[in-house]
Amino acid sequence: MNLPEVQPVLYKRFLKILDHQALFHAYLFDGLFGSFDFAIWLSQSQFCLEPQGCAPCGQCRNCQLIATQSFADVRVIEPIGQAIKVEQIREMLSEMNQTGIEGQKRVFIIKSVETLSQGAANALLKFIEEPKMDTYLFFITNQIKQVLPTIRSRTQVFHFEKNEDYLCEKLKQQDILPTRAELLARITDDLTLASHLNESSWFKLGAPLVKQWVDDLSNGKPEVFADVAAQLVAVFDDKDKQKIALKIVAFYLENKMMVTKNGLSLGSFFKIEEMFASNVSFQNCLEYLVLQSLWR
Secondary structure, rough: OOOHHOHHHHHHHHHHHOOOOOOOOOEEEEEEOHHHHHHHHHHHHHOOOOOOEEEEOOOHHHHHHHHOOOOOOOEEEEEEEEEHHHHHHHHHHHHHHHOOOOOEEEEEEEEHHHOOHHHHHHHHHHHHOOOOOOOOEEEEOOOHOOOOOHHHHOOEEEEEOHHHHHHHHHHOOOOHHHHHHHHHHHHOOOHHHHHHHHHOHHHHHHHHHHHHHHHHHHHOOOHHHHHHHHHHHHHHOOOHHHHHHHHHHHOOOHHOOOOOOOOHHHHHHHHHHHHHHHHOOOHHHHHHHHHHHHOO
């Protein structure tokens, strides 16, 4: 990802921070469009063997190892299952107290920080409040409201707005049809993920089914209730796929500016997003949307 193109304003700001050697010990990156790449880039800046001014070269041994998450002093921590466990944070804190293998500095990148349990967050507080010299934390989230206040209030927050036009254009350059590129640019935050999704057999089958289902829903066809279980649940058969499915539904609803003759609006969709986040089943969420359409 070309950071100056993807997030030009943030790129300039961080260049200035690096130039003044003023990197803070704990950042919270809100949004997924380029945030992880920025965390990697800033990590590279601390270990680069051939820096270009204050920026990392991206080509030396250290930069290459960091880019592939193979560098001993840069750790990436992700949820195990649905949450980041206390044990993961305790292991990380133990590493913080050890001397770096490649040098004195250590960097830890924590993805999906909103999944930190209260116990895991409490274990981190001592470091955030009393930072260890030459140790840096980058927290990444796309759900900042769900990040614990104790984390939000003790970190420097940067917002990563998605550059949808940039992503869509890059997808078109891969010979993806414009309509599909627009969909992928809306429902993903990363070029690699969008390309992978476009090649997935379940997505190729499921995206047209969702479009047809939304069309039928907008036209008040009664069979849409049965189609939820007969088609959509069968294709989108796990939580991650179902999250994608709901994003596809939102895309087609928005494209239709959907206030149908049945009175269904995007407000009903926002309700099922809340329901899904509260562990209401995918099938029940979509059936609720159908019932809202039929009742109005």
